[in-house]
Amino acid sequence: MAVAIADMTDKIEQRPRARVDLARLTALVALLAPAVALLGIGLVWPFLKMLAISFQDRFPDPTALTFANYATALTDPYFLRITLRTFSLALVVTLITAVLSYPVAWFLARSNSRWKHLVFLAVISPLMVSIIVRTIGWTIILGNEGMINALLVGLGIVTEPLRLMQSFWSVVVGMVHILIPFMVLSIATVLGKIDPGYAEAAAVLGASPVRNFLKITLPLSVQGIASGSVIVFCLTVGAYVTPVMLGRGQVAVLAVTIHEQMVVLVDWPTGAAVATVLTGGTLIVLLLYGLFLRRHSRR
Amino acid sequence: MSAAADAAGVRLTGVKKWYGQVPAVRDVSLGIEPGEMVCLLGPSGCGKTTTLRMVAGLENPDAGEIRIGSTLVNGLAPWKRNLGMVFQNYALFPHMTVFENVAFGLNMRRLPAAEVRRQVDAAMAQVRLAAFGERRPSELSGGQRQRIALARAIVTKPSVLLLDEPLAALDKKLREQMQVEIKQLQRQVGVTTIFVTHDQEEALTLSDRIVVMDEGRIVQIGTPSEVYERPRSRFVSDFIGFTNSVSGRVNSIDGAFTRVTIASGQVVTVPSGAGIAAGDAVDLVIRPEKIVVDPTGLVDRSVIPGTLAHMVYTGAVTYYHVDIGGGAILIAMAPNPDLHDLPALGSPVALGFKPDNMLIFPRRAES
Numbered sequence: 140m141a142v143a144i145a146d147m148t149d150k151i152e153q154r155p156r157a158r159v160d161l162a163r164l165t166a167l168v169a170l171l172a173p174a175v176a177l178l179g180i181g182l183v184w185p186f187l188k189m190l191a192i193s194f195q196d197r198f199p200d201p202t203a204l205t206f207a208n209y210a211t212a213l214t215d216p217y218f219l220r221i222t223l224r225t226f227s228l229a230l231v232v233t234l235i236t237a238v239l240s241y242p243v244a245w246f247l248a249r250s251n252s253r254w255k256h257l258v259f260l261a262v263i264s265p266l267m268v269s270i271i272v273r274t275i276g277w278t279i280i281l282g283n284e285g286m287i288n289a290l291l292v293g294l295g296i297v298t299e300p301l302r303l304m305q306s307f308w309s310v311v312v313g314m315v316h317i318l319i320p321f322m323v324l325s326i327a328t329v330l331g332k333i334d335p336g337y338a339e340a341a342a343v344l345g346a347s348p349v350r351n352f353l354k355i356t357l358p359l360s361v362q363g364i365a366s367g368s369v370i371v372f373c374l375t376v377g378a379y380v381t382p383v384m385l386g387r388g389q390v391a392v393l394a395v396t397i398h399e400q401m402v403v404l405v406d407w408p409t410g411a412a413v414a415t416v417l418t419g420g421t422l423i424v425l426l427l428y429g430l431f432l433r434r435h436s437r438r
Numbered sequence: 439m440s441a442a443a444d445a446a447g448v449r450l451t452g453v454k455k456w457y458g459q460v461p462a463v464r465d466v467s468l469g470i471e472p473g474e475m476v477c478l479l480g481p482s483g484c485g486k487t488t489t490l491r492m493v494a495g496l497e498n499p500d501a502g503e504i505r506i507g508s509t510l511v512n513g514l515a516p517w518k519r520n521l522g523m524v525f526q527n528y529a530l531f532p533h534m535t536v537f538e539n540v541a542f543g544l545n546m547r548r549l550p551a552a553e554v555r556r557q558v559d560a561a562m563a564q565v566r567l568a569a570f571g572e573r574r575p576s577e578l579s580g581g582q583r584q585r586i587a588l589a590r591a592i593v594t595k596p597s598v599l600l601l602d603e604p605l606a607a608l609d610k611k612l613r614e615q616m617q618v619e620i621k622q623l624q625r626q627v628g629v630t631t632i633f634v635t636h637d638q639e640e641a642l643t644l645s646d647r648i649v650v651m652d653e654g655r656i657v658q659i660g661t662p663s664e665v666y667e668r669p670r671s672r673f674v675s676d677f678i679g680f681t682n683s684v685s686g687r688v689n690s691i692d693g694a695f696t697r698v699t700i701a702s703g704q705v706v707t708v709p710s711g712a713g714i715a716a717g718d719a720v721d722l723v724i725r726p727e728k729i730v731v732d733p734t735g736l737v738d739r740s741v742i743p744g745t746l747a748h749m750v751y752t753g754a755v756t757y758y759h760v761d762i763g764g765g766a767i768l769i770a771m772a773p774n775p776d777l778h779d780l781p782a783l784g785s786p787v788a789l790g791f792k793p794d795n796m797l798i799f800p801r802r803a804e805s
């Protein structure tokens with residue numbers, strides 16, 4: 140992931156590499172050490188540990204190393220279906236979030252309206268409320284006795300409450316809601332830095348507003364969409380709470396399955412293999428995305 | 439100056455623009471002939487950019503009319519105006535190559551690809567950057583960016599070319615070189631051009647006519663020599679070129695001539711100025727190069743004696759700061775044609791000038 144982001148954000152201009160003297164190097168190491176230590180203990184070590192477990196025939200007390208766990212994770216129809224669903228969910232959520240966020244980001248970055256601060260607050264307010272509370276909020280709206288069903292039944296549009304929860308799309312709605320602030324802020328930051336002079340120059344050169352947007356503003360804001368998408372995709376692929384609560388057990392995703400596999404079924408090796416597939420799959424998607432963006436922003 | 443077939447005139451009538459409570463442009467009326475190159479000149483904040491942006495359609499005037507050719511363009515979107523514009527920071531699209539930048543306007547006009555290539559190549563050759571098409575704007579020097587911005591603006595054969603301080607970001611030497619190039623290109627293409635600058639030298643060098651602006655108004659329109667030689671106000675004379683001023687009081691007015699007593703007590707006769715009556719406090723203004731040091735043997739000169747207080751030798755010319763008494767200093771500029779001995783400081787010098795070159799303006803409130 141780090142590789143992909145670096146690829147996307149590197150600039151066209153390349154400076155000669157500066158020579159680093161010893162004092163600066165020491166300072167740099169000192170500054171980076173806490174973060175590196177935290178990452179090492181909290182991420183790298185557990186990850187390596189899990190990688191090791193994924194090749195063991197049993198855990199604890201392995202007797203042999205094996206690829207069998209991966210064979211299961213990658214070929215068992217049950218796991219395959221869940222993997223596919225997880226990545227589709229992340230893709231759909233990322234797409235919808237990007238489309239919904241762009242106009243809001245535009246408004247935040249470009250408008251001089253006095254409502255701007257209110258909209259900004261509205262955008263980031265979900266970040267101030269716990270994810271559980273927000274998800275419960277959606278169950279109040281979407282549940283069988285929830286607001287939408289009460290309205291539909293009350294108006295006589297349907298006789299039985301619709302099953303709005305427990306579906307792929309209810310999870311999508313919940314995830315989009317939770318992740319929109321990240322996308323809006325990523326895009327708005329980049330949009331705000333684009334010199335309005337580019338769009339003006341294009342207009343004088345004969346570009347209508349639509350073509351102006353497609354040829355100038357959109358390509359110049361790709362960086363924002365890219366970083367927002369990476370955040371949203373990664374957070375969705377690994378989401379646990381929202382799929383459980385809004386899917387009500389009917390929308391299995393990898394994070395939930397890994398948890399079940401390890402904690403409920405106490406099958407650590409298979410759980411570890413599935414987890415590695417999740418991480419590997421995410422890395423591959425981000426890498427492809429990075430390559431795609433690079434090709435399209437360099438041309 | 440040969441106007442291109444499609445060069446259009448521009449006419450502004452009673453144009454006004456406010457930004458909130460700030461009047462940026464107050465009542466500007468101006469006619470520009472097809473093929474003409476006109477400079478908007480004035481201090482920073484006087485409304486030049488705003489005027490230009492209204493012609494471009496990037497701002498809408500709050501009052502008045504703007505016509506390009508015979509078309510009333512008030513409210514007409516910029517992309518429908520067929521203009522070329524060079525912005526102060528060039529606004530070259532950073533995500534496109536130089537070629538794509540120059541081709542942008544032609545692509546917006548949906549020209550066939552072969553035609554686009556032909557015209558872009560021609561425009562890039564015209565600004566002598568034919569080999570730079572595949573570079574990014576960030577890989578060009580300041581002067582090269584400037585020329586690409588110019589190529590991008592003219593390649594669409596605009597009816598009017600608008601330039602907003604296009605040379606301000608360049609160093610002096612490059613600026614002078616680009617002045618010549620812009621002028622040649624403008625002549626070649628024959629496009630009506632409005633050029634904004636706060637640099638008087640640039641305005642004098644480039645324009646067919648100069649429009650001097652102050653605080654959102656036009657204070658004088660004229661050819662470079664008219665504006666330089668016959669400034670209509672103290673503001674214009676100070677803004678364009680270097681001036682001397684000596685304060686005095688009007689002694690008597692005799693038709694075309696006014697007699698003024700200056701600080702040293704001497705009486706100077708100058709051509710009468712509008713709106714000046716006997717007894718008025720006035721400033722007499724003259725340019726250093728109109729004053730001759732030691733006018734012996736020259737006729738038709740008024741002579742003021744003084745002592746040499748200071749000298750500035752700049753190579754081609756020397757500036758003589760002469761104390762003429764009563765606390766007044768006049769500066770005379772003289773070329774250094776031969777190797778000669780400069781007069782010693784403190785020695786007496788006589789200054790001569792033609793009365794015609796001395797301008798008279800009401801005394802300014804401050805200083």
Ligand SMILES: Nc1ncnc2c1ncn2[C@@H]1O[C@H](COP(=O)(O)OP(=O)(O)O)[C@@H](O)[C@H]1O
Pocket residue numbers: 457460461462463480481482483484485486487488489
């Ligand atoms: N977008 C704007 N918002 C508010 N005031 C502005 C804006 N643009 C220009 N002004 C004001 O209008 C006046 C004229 O500005 P401008 O046309 O840019 O002057 P110039 O180009 O001659 O330096 C100035 O007082 C400036 O502060």
Ligand SMILES: [Mg+2]
Pocket residue numbers: 483486487488
């Ligand atoms: Mg300006």
